[in-house]
Amino acid sequence: MDSVGVAAAAPDAGPGPAWQSKCPWGAPSTTSISCSLADVMSEQLAKELQLEEENAAFPEVVAAAEGPFITGENIDTSSDLMLAQMLQMEFDREYDAQLRREEKKINGDSKVSISFENYRKVHPYDSDSSEDEVDWQDTRHDPYRADKPTTTPRRGFIGKGKDITTKHDEVVCGRKNTARMENFAPEFQVGDGIGMDLKLSNQVFNALKQHAYSEERRSARLHEKKEHSTAEKAVDPKTRLLLYKMVNSGMLETITGCISTGKESVVFHAYGGKSATEDKVIPPECAIKVFKTTLNEFKNRDKYIKDDYRFKDRFSKLNPRKIIRMWAEKEMHNLTRMQNAGIPCPQVVILKKHVLVMSFIGQDQVPAPKLKDVTLSSEDMKKAYYQILNMMQQLYRECNLVHADLSEYNMLWHDGKVWLIDVSQSVEPTHPHGLEFLFRDCRNVSQFFQKGGVAEALNERELFNAVSGLNITADNEVDFQAEIEALEKMNEDHVQNHGKKLSTFSSDGDPPIYDE
Numbered sequence: 001m002d003s004v005g006v007a008a009a010a011p012d013a014g015p016g017p018a019w020q021s022k023c024p025w026g027a028p029s030t031t032s033i034s035c036s037l038a039d040v041m042s043e044q045l046a047k048e049l050q051l052e053e054e055n056a057a058f059p060e061v062v063a064a065a066e067g068p069f070i071t072g073e074n075i076d077t078s079s080d081l082m083l084a085q086m087l088q089m090e091f092d093r094e095y096d097a098q099l100r101r102e103e104k105k106i107n108g109d110s111k112v113s114i115s116f117e118n119y120r121k122v123h124p125y126d127s128d129s130s131e132d133e134v135d136w137q138d139t140r141h142d143p144y145r146a147d148k149p150t151t152t153p154r155r156g157f158i159g160k161g162k163d164i165t166t167k168h169d170e171v172v173c174g175r176k177n178t179a180r181m182e183n184f185a186p187e188f189q190v191g192d193g194i195g196m197d198l199k200l201s202n203q204v205f206n207a208l209k210q211h212a213y214s215e216e217r218r219s220a221r222l223h224e225k226k227e228h229s230t231a232e233k234a235v236d237p238k239t240r241l242l243l244y245k246m247v248n249s250g251m252l253e254t255i256t257g258c259i260s261t262g263k264e265s266v267v268f269h270a271y272g273g274k275s276a277t278e279d280k281v282i283p284p285e286c287a288i289k290v291f292k293t294t295l296n297e298f299k300n301r302d303k304y305i306k307d308d309y310r311f312k313d314r315f316s317k318l319n320p321r322k323i324i325r326m327w328a329e330k331e332m333h334n335l336t337r338m339q340n341a342g343i344p345c346p347q348v349v350i351l352k353k354h355v356l357v358m359s360f361i362g363q364d365q366v367p368a369p370k371l372k373d374v375t376l377s378s379e380d381m382k383k384a385y386y387q388i389l390n391m392m393q394q395l396y397r398e399c400n401l402v403h404a405d406l407s408e409y410n411m412l413w414h415d416g417k418v419w420l421i422d423v424s425q426s427v428e429p430t431h432p433h434g435l436e437f438l439f440r441d442c443r444n445v446s447q448f449f450q451k452g453g454v455a456e457a458l459n460e461r462e463l464f465n466a467v468s469g470l471n472i473t474a475d476n477e478v479d480f481q482a483e484i485e486a487l488e489k490m491n492e493d494h495v496q497n498h499g500k501k502l503s504t505f506s507s508d509g510d511p512p513i514y515d516e
């Protein structure tokens with residue numbers, strides 16, 4: 001790599017710049033870099049430091065060629081290349097981050113700056129950091145629209161006599177070319193021409209256009225590849241890397257295989273390893289829930305999280321990728337609440353980005369069956385029903401949660417009892433749609449047990465009242481639903497007017513207290 005020119009120009013007395021670092025696989029440099037106040041305040045730097053910290057939590061073992069990923073027994077050498085590529089990817093990203101820091105340091109506040117862009121390893125279109133930024137289309141108004149350049153009418157000229165201007169006029173053409181740059185792909189950086197009377201010659205414009213198109217095609221190809229591999233291997237390379245790290249760090253012994261692929265998540269089974277910290281014990285068997293980073297499926301789940309006041313402030317500032325991490329985070333918090341209340345549910349082991357590791361419900365790699373798939377004796381069926389009634393009450397009263405996707409699909413039968421899973425969408429009862437979600441849960445549970453022959457099973461309205469402690473008296477579905485919505489609206493109005501929630505819905509069987 002020829003970097004003499006730039007290196008010589010750099011008035012840098014600090015440690016050697018990143019491009020001089022030797023072998024990519026060499027020991028990571030631990031030299032600390034002194035930083036200016038500007039650096040300390042820099043958001044960019046903060047992000048990078050966080051990244052480094054996250055990575056430090058999972059020390060990189062480069063020589064992991066024999067590391068068991070899918071199974072510990074068959075050493076799958078085909079994944080060596082994949083692993084190498086992923087580590088290279090990680091390295092490139094770190095290298096670029098370092099490069100950016102040095103670029104910043106060298107340039108300081110100077111008006112003239114040196115760009116290290118060409119030394120970056122990751123193509124700007126693939127760069128990770130761009131994914132964390134808000135899409136520019138959302139934030140940048142279209143600066144070229146403000147003053148439209150003069151266009152020549154159909155007839156090809158304007159003006160009269162010697163003031164005539166044809167469409168071949170250099171100035172008009174130049175302005176027009178500048179304006180036409182807006183047709184380039186949004187990621188194509190055409191520079192900041194706002195407020196300038198930019199006139200691109202046809203030659204320059206055509207060259208730019210050509211470049212923009214080929215870059216666009218290149219980018220499309222790359223994305224296609226990425227997406228394809230997601231479909232093929234169930235998880236994308238970045239997720240694989242996260243999983244590798246968990247195995248390499250010894251936290252997990254082996255990831256044995258996939259238990260379930262849903263629309264929104266993929267669940268793997270793993271044997272637990274050793275925790276880095278003494279006080280934490282990794283369960284012998286773990287379930288790894290990977291929230292899918294393909295965004296489409298999550299769009300219709302907005303309403304769960306957008307209206308959840310716990311996440312409200314954060315929601316508006318987030319891009320879809322972060323929102324998916326938030327689903328995982330939500331599942332973790334909700335599971336912890338349930339665990340604390342003593343509800344049988346998976347125990348959280350660790351959360352890394354969109355990957356949640358929890359204890360495995362089942363044994364010897366065989367997951368516990370869903371309630372919909374087991375045939376229970378009528379005695380067990382009745383037992384399960386009362387247990388669920390109890391759990392729903394605990395969930396509501398002690399955890400202050402409504403499951404919001406409760407059905408025989410998300411309840412497992414294990415060890416002679418029912419375990420609740422899949423709580424990423426669970427909300428608090430005062431969520432604007434919380435009571436509607438609860439009613440839907442009640443309907444599912446009622447119907448399942450009534451069909452299952454449990455004579456004691458309450459109907460959905462009775463169950464709703466029994467769980468919530470509300471006393472809605474409507475004796476038909478429609479009126480009942482209407483009352484639920486009226487309650488929700490009352491609560492929302494209260495929030496609007498008073499900026500706070502009502503003293504939640506009563507938890508001791510009395511009607512709710514509304515202090516109006």
Ligand code: ADP
Binds near residue numbers: 265422
């Ligand atoms: P989804 O949103 O895809 O429905 P779930 O959390 O319901 O996600 O998980 C999907 C499936 O994976 C479950 O139906 C269950 O069979 C299995 N599963 C999930 N978590 C565990 C766990 N902790 N132990 C055993 N199996 C699990």
Ligand code: MN
Binds near residue numbers: 409410422
């Ligand atoms: Mn589920």
